[in-house]
Each structure stands twice: as C-alpha cells, then as structure tokens.
Amino acid sequence: MIRRLPEILTIWVPLLLSAAHLITFTLWTIWISFTPSTLVPVTGWVGLRNYSAVAASRNWQIAFDNLLLFGSAFVLLSLATGLILAILLDQRIRCENLLRSIFLYPLAVSFVVTGTVWSWLLNPGLGIQKLVHDLGWTSFRFDWLIDRDMAIWTIVIAAIWQSSGFAMALFLAGLRSVDADLIKAAQIDGAGPVRMYRRVILPTLWPITITVIVIQLQFAISTFDLVRALTNGGPGIATQLPALVVYDLMFQRSLLGRGAAAAVLMLLILLAVLLPYAAWRYVQRRRAIHA
Amino acid sequence: MPITTTRRRLLAGSAAALALPAFARAQGAAKPRLTAISQWSAGSDGAAITALGKKFEEKGGVWQHSPVPGFTTEMMNKLRAQIIAGDPPACSQLKGPEIAAWSKIAPTVDLDAVVAAAGYEKVVAPDLAKLHKPAGKWIALPLQIYSTNMLFLSKRAMDKAKADNIPVTWAEFNDLAEKMKAGGVAYPVANGGTRPDDGQKFEAALAGISPAVYRTAIMNLDEKALKAPEIKAAFAQVRKIADWMDPNVGAQHFSTNLKRFVDGDMGMMIMGGWAQGVLRNAGFKFEDFMIAPGPSDNGKPVFLLNADAFIFWQRKEADLQAGQTLMAQLVMDPAIQTMYSQITGSIPVRTDVDLSGEGWSDGQRRTAAALKDAIASNQAVLSLAHNMAQENGMTAAMIDVITEYVKNKTIKPEQAATRLAEAVESAR
Secondary structure, three states, X not given: OXXXXXXXXXXXXXXXXXXXXXXXXXXXHHHHOOOOOOOOOOOXXXXXXXXXXXXXXXXXHHHHHHHHHHHHHHHHHHHHHHHHHHHHHOOOOOOHHHHHHHHHHHHHOOHHHHHHHHHHHHOXXXXXXXXXXXXXXXXXXXXXXXXXXXXXXXXHHHHHHHHHHHHHHHHHHHHHOOOHHHHHHHHHOOOOHHHHHHHHHHHHHHHHHHHHHHHHHHHHHOOOHHHHHHOOOOOOOOOOOHHHHHHHHHHHOOOHHHHHHHHHHHHHHHHHHHHHHHHHHHHHHHHHHHO | OOOOOOHHHHHHHHHHHHOOOOHHHHHOOOOOEEEEXXXXXXXXXXXXHHHHHHHHHHOOOEEEEEEOOXXXXXXXXXXXXXXXXXXXXXXXXXXXXXXXXXXXXXXXXOOHHHHHHHOOHHHOOHHHHHHOOOOOOOOEEEEEEXXXXXXXXXXXXXXXXXXXXXOOOHHHHHHHHHHHHHOOOOEEEEOOOOHHHHHHHHHHHHHHHOHHHHHHHHHOOOHHHHOOHHHHHHHHHHHHHHHOOOHHHOOOOHHHHHHHHXXXXXXXXXXXXXXXXXXXXXXOOHHHEEXXXXXXXXXXXXXXXXXXXXXXXXXXXHHHHHHHHHHHHHHHOHHHHHHHHHHHOOEOOOOOOOOOOOOOOHHHHHHHHHHHHHHHOOOEEEOOOOOOOOOHHHHHHHHHHHHHHHHOOOOOHHHHHHHHHHHHHHHO
16 A cells, blocks of 8 residues: 555546546536526526527527538648658658657647737738738738638638647657568568558558547637637637637626536537547457457 | 615714715724725726725725736636635726626625715716616716727828818718728728727717617617617618728737827727827827717717726625725725826716816817716717626627628628617527
C-alpha cells in the first residue's frame, strides 16, 4: 500500500476528482435543461420546452448548419493538408526538424490569438486584399470575412492553419513506423513512389487517420474562442456555432435553462461522434486479442 | 418580492436625511464601508469611479471596489456567483430593466428615505426613474446619462460636401449624405460592426421617425405597434445608412474608424455621447467634429437614454449599511455627478445641473439641453441597443434581426419588420 502511495496520489486522486467533476456538472446541466431557470438556477419542471425553444430558434438552426459545413470541411481539409505535409517531410529532406517545428508551431498559439490575427489578415480593408490592391492588382477580391455566405470558410481557413500541423505530426509518426522490410519488398517488386504510397504505405495509416478525424471532429464541435475572436458569429449571425449559442443563451441572455438545453444538444452531437469510435476501438481490441 | 426594511436602516436613513454632511461622523459606531463591483477598470470609466472612491474616503468611508474588466456579462457572472453564495456586494453596477430582473433573486435596499431627503425624484427623467424603482421603491440609483443617438459630423467631410447646416430630419440627413458622396467622401456614414452598433442605427431611425411608435413598439412591445408602417420605414432608413457605410468593418469597434472620420473619408457617425471622450482621448480637437442630437422628423430632439446605475443589495453589517447610505448620497450629489460626467464625457442624471461653467464641452451642453427638451415633449425614450428598453434576452432576440438585416442586403424592410415581430413573440 505504502509503496503504491505515489501512484494513488498522482494518478487515481486527480482522475477521480476530474471524473467526479465531469459527471456532477454534466448531470447538473442536464437537470437545469429541464427547469425554467433564467438568471439563476431554480427548481421546477418544464419538460422538453427548453429543447424545443432552442431547436426552433434561428440562431441554433444557423449554428447547426454551420457546424455540419465547418466540421466536414475542416476535418477533410486539415487531414489532407496534414497528410501532404507529412509525405513531403518524409522525403529525407534537409532541415526537417526546423520545418516540422514551423508547421507545428501554430498549435502552440491560443485560438484567440489565431482568430484575432486572421481577422486582421482577412479584413478586406486592412489585410490580404488591401496588400494585393496596393501591389497594383486592384480588381482582386478576397472579402470572405464580410460576405455572409463565405464567412464560415474564414473560420475553416484559420482552423486549418492552426491544426493541420497536428495531423501532420501524427501522420509523420505513422509513416516512420511502416515496416522497412515491407517497403524494400515493394521496391524489389518494382513499385514507383506513387504506387508505393497508394498501395503499401497509406493503407497502414488508417487507424491513425481515424484517430485524427475523431480528435479534429470533437475540436470542431466545441469550437468557441476561434470564432468568437475571428467573426464573433457575424456578419450578422451568419457564423454562429453551437458553443457560441450556448454562451449567448446562458450569459448574454440570462436564459440558463435554454443554454443548458443547447449544451446538452452539443453533448449529444459529440456522443454521436465518440460512441461509434469507442465501439470501433472495442472491436479492434477484441480482434487483436483473438488474432 | 416585498422588500423588508429593518428598523436600523430606517433609522440610518432618517439620520442621514437630517445630518447630510456630518453623517459619517455622526454615525460614530460604524465606519461606513462599501463593497462594490463594476466593470469599470480602465480609461475614463476607471478614472471616474476611482475619483468617486476618493470622495467616499474623504467622507470617512472605506472604499472596497473590485472591478471585473471586460464585458458587462462578466461582471454579471461575478455578481450572480456572489448572490448565489449569499454574499452580494453592498452595491453593484447594473442598469435598465436588469435592475427589475435581478431584484427578484436577492433582497435589495429600500432607498426611498434617502432619495426623498435629497429631493431627487423631481430632477430625474420619468422613464429613467421608473427603471430604478421597479416595485415602486427606489432600489437603485442612476449615475450618469448618455444619449445613444448623437450625430457626429466630420468638419472635413462637411467641407467636401460644401455644407454647413446640421441636418435635423432624416430627409436632411439623407440629402447631406448624398452631397458628401458627390463631394468625394468615400463613406458618408462612419461605423463599427458590432451588435450594439447595428442596433443603434435602428433605434435612432425609428425614434427619429416616430418617438411614439418607438415607445409602444420597442419599449412596451405592443403587437399592433410592431406591425406599424413606421417600423418598415425605420428599416428602410437603416438600409440607406447601411449602404453608406464601409462594408469592410467586419465586427470591429467603431473607434477603429475615427481617424478616417476626422480626415473626412467618412462623414457622419450616429453614436453615443461617449464617442466624444474617445475622440478627445485619441488626440482629436473639438474643431475636427460637431455634435448634435440625432435626426428627428418632427424637429424636436429625440433622446435615446442610456444610463449607468448602481443597485444596492441588502446586507446585515452596520458598516456596510452606513456605507450604502453614504454612497447613495454621493451618487445623487450634483457636485459628484458633475465630477463624474466631466471625466467620462456623459451628462449628469440631474436635470438641474448647470453646464455653462468650465469643464463642460459644447457637446455635453447640447446633449443636456436635448434631454430637457426631449423630456418636455415626451421624446426621451429608452435605448434598445444598450439594454435599457428590454431585458437582455428580449434585447438579444431583437438585435439578432437587426444585425442580420444590416449585414444582409437581400432582406427587404417589410421582411425585417415581420421578423422583428416574430422574434418578439418567440422571446416573450
């Protein structure tokens, strides 16, 4: 027992504390979502009224559509960017460490900073568009930030800049762990580099791909600070995302019940991603044991 | 919720009423102490409340102000946490209908005796007074007033348009904007892109077109008034304004464009009186711009009221109770209001303060005169964009419609009017 004390103190106590926090506050939020709470939590039961009010609101509908678009575009594009970067870095080039650090660096920057910097870069009157205009190409247009149909893509751009380095790092680790014998065998069989990647190396990467997808998806669902700093849901309410709606309902509008309902809806979306992943992991492990 | 008055506080109140200046010493037993929270930490706001704190200390009090920098909502989160924990501050910043909403979740102090002793009610705009006594008793005190629909005119843009008359009606405003455009002013209307910014355009338009419809539709949420033709006309005016604005502002703060405004690249700005302080702090001179009340179609000034206030939370401690009485007296004091407004650029809540002396700007004098005229003609109304007309939830639902309309030029004025009425219905 005494010998295991450090283990208990450093692992189990924090773990239990966080688990208790997580579960208590999740249950608390679920409970609040069924009460008529506004400024402060109150008891009472309103059934699903908060949920129907949130689901019927224009803000939530826009946020949900945006999440579908932003989530899929962001995950696919950051996956592709990360993979391409990883393959390029994998060519035994010079300064690999330096380049890797550069690509990973955005991950160290907080989302608020990313959002603020990109909000200046993408502002047509100050950033890229103005630069190109000043260079002489005056018909150039890049005003997505103020175009309510395209504004959601500015968030995709900033998010990809921030986190494709992360996908790259995971993919690079995967590429490096491919069995060297396998590659040699393919070379002896006369496979060119394109074919080698398509047929031999990339198929071994798919467990990593799924991990990256799941991590990026849960990031996409909970995106808050990035969009708050970049567009703050604007122009108008065109770039609302679920997390913004939750914050807005709870703290700006003082509608705790509805905010909690929106938070629970977000949790359900998250579970829709995480549960299949957990099931898949479970099946994998079973297979590995039986194999 | 009924507000119970303890005998001790009633005594304290009447003692205060009898012996105003010597009050702090007369109390003897309890040295007045005040715990206060507000969002005012920096700039002129921070300087003003620090100066108020100094005055409080000069009267023998202990000043314990904890500023919560950032948005008002962050200050509210702290207030909420303290109230739930049963430890509210003796007084906190809060304004508009939120005073009524929050007073239902924790007991507040009955200030009627102190207010009556100061003869304060006679010198406060009636609509404003109502907000601070939601259940008939004064529980909060307004501190300073801004008008959210002041019209700022760039001198250089006026020169470009070869105009020197300040527009009084919306038609004249529109004429001047056209003239500015023709004279080479890139954007006749200067603006930011935040939600309150968009909201201010709409409230200025509607109140300027018809203060009566503004009162019934926006303040009283009357269903028929929300469908009145004036609402549609206001949205049409907002569209004109939006077409004259720089579309590139994104979600920026209005202050980003002040240099272009002064340079004459942008012509007019519909903004709260606080913009005067921001312009002055940015190093611009009074010769660079003019300030006038916002356009009003009937020619008499319309005043969209925004007022900061303090609400007083019930505490059992004798020193805090003494502190609350002292604070209330200070906040109502014309000398203190003068000091405060001269720092922030607002105007005093009291309509009997003389602004002819030194330390006041022309803009402040004009604002104060506009308030007096507007009260006389019943055209002093409460600002929607700055959370004075409705509680936050209702305000946000309405601003959603307005901000989307400003940014989306495919929405027609009649559509926007319908959406506004629907948003009100679903947020009720």
